[in-house]
Amino acid sequence: MHVLITGGSSGIGAATALAYAKTGARVTITYNTGADRAAEIVKRIEAEGGAAAAVHLDLEDHATIGPAVAQAGPVDALVANAVRWGTIMPGSIAFEDVPAAEWTAVLHANVAGNALLVQAVLPEMRRKGFGRIVLVSSGIAEEGVPGPGPYGTAKAALHGMARALAWEAGRDGILVNVAVAGLTLTDGPRHIPQDVLDRLAARTPSRRLSTAEDMAALIVFLGSAANHNVTGEIIRDGSNAGRSAHAQ
Ligand SMILES: NC(=O)c1ccc[n+]([C@@H]2O[C@H](COP(=O)([O-])OP(=O)(O)OC[C@H]3O[C@@H](n4cnc5c(N)ncnc54)[C@H](OP(=O)(O)O)[C@@H]3O)[C@@H](O)[C@H]2O)c1
Numbered sequence: 001m002h003v004l005i006t007g008g009s010s011g012i013g014a015a016t017a018l019a020y021a022k023t024g025a026r027v028t029i030t031y032n033t034g035a036d037r038a039a040e041i042v043k044r045i046e047a048e049g050g051a052a053a054a055v056h057l058d059l060e061d062h063a064t065i066g067p068a069v070a071q072a073g074p075v076d077a078l079v080a081n082a083v084r085w086g087t088i089m090p091g092s093i094a095f096e097d098v099p100a101a102e103w104t105a106v107l108h109a110n111v112a113g114n115a116l117l118v119q120a121v122l123p124e125m126r127r128k129g130f131g132r133i134v135l136v137s138s139g140i141a142e143e144g145v146p147g148p149g150p151y152g153t154a155k156a157a158l159h160g161m162a163r164a165l166a167w168e169a170g171r172d173g174i175l176v177n178v179a180v181a182g183l184t185l186t187d188g189p190r191h192i193p194q195d196v197l198d199r200l201a202a203r204t205p206s207r208r209l210s211t212a213e214d215m216a217a218l219i220v221f222l223g224s225a226a227n228h229n230v231t232g233e234i235i236r237d238g239s240n241a242g243r244s245a246h247a248q
Pocket residue numbers: 006007008009010011012013030031032033034035057058059060080081082083084085109136137138139180181182183184185186187188189
C-alpha cells in the first residue's frame with residue numbers, strides 16, 4: 001500500500017504518516033515550507049524499518065500539484081490533510097472585514113488545490129480498481145464560529161466534494177470520506193490557555209481533546225483496506241465540542 005499524505009511535515013499529517021508506516025504502508029509526505037521537518041519524519045520512519053519519501057507541494061501554486069503526484073508515483077490512498085490556514089481565531093475579524101485576497105487564497109488552495117490533487121490521483125486508482133481518499137476537515141465547517149469565514153467555507157466545500165466523489169468513483173472501488181478534526185493538540189493550539197482547553201474538553205462526549213495520533217488512527221482506518229465500504233461519510237472525531245444539552 002502506497003499512501004500520499006499532504007502536509008506530512010507537521011501535526012496531524014506527520015502523525016498520520018508515522019501511523020501508516022507502522023501498518024507496513026509506504027508513505028510519501030508533502031511539505032510546503034518545512035523541508036527539514038519532512039526529512040525528519042522520513043528519517044524516523046526509515047529508522048523503524050519503514051519506507052518513506054518527501055516531495056514539495058504548495059496548494060496555492062497549482063503548478064506544483066501534478067509534479068508532486070508524478071514524483072510520488074502511483075498511490076493507493078490519498079490523505080488531503082495540508083491546509084492553507086486563513087484567519088481562524090473565532091471573533092478575531094468581522095466577516096465584512098475579511099480581505100478579498102484572503103477569500104481568494106484560502107479557497108484557491110484548499111478547495112481548487114485539493115480538487116486538482118484528487119484529479120491527479122484518480123486515473124491510476126480507477127485503473128487499479130482500488131482507492132481510498134480521506135479529506136481532512138474541521139468542526140468549524142459544521143459548527144460555524146464567528147470570524148473564520150474563508151477557512152470554514154473551504155472546509156465545508158470538502159464535504160460536498162467527498163459526497164460527489166463517493167458517487168462518482170465508488171463503482172471503481174474508490175472510497176472517499178471526510179475526517180473532521182475538532183480542536184486537536186498539535187503545535188497550533190499551544191498558545192491557547194489551559195483553562196480554555198479544559199473548557200473545550202469538558203464540552204466533548206469523552207471529556208478530552210484529541211491528539212494528532214487520535215486523528216491519525218481515524219484517518220488510517222478510513223484510508224486503508226480495513227475500510228471495506230464506508231464512503232461519502234463525514235466522520236467527526238470526538239474532539240469536536242458538542243452542542244448537546246448534556247455538554248457542560
Ligand atoms: N489542529 C487542529 O486543532 C485542527 C482542527 C481542525 C482541523 N484541523 C485540520 O487538520 C489538518 C492538519 O492540521 P494541523 O494542525 O496538523 O496543521 P499544521 O501542523 O499547521 O500543518 C499544516 C500542514 O499543511 C502544510 N501546508 C501549509 N500551507 C500549505 C500550502 N499552501 N500548500 C501545501 N501544504 C501546506 C504545512 O506544510 P509546511 O509546514 O511544510 O509549510 C503542514 O505540513 C488541516 O487540514 C486542518 O485544517 C486541525
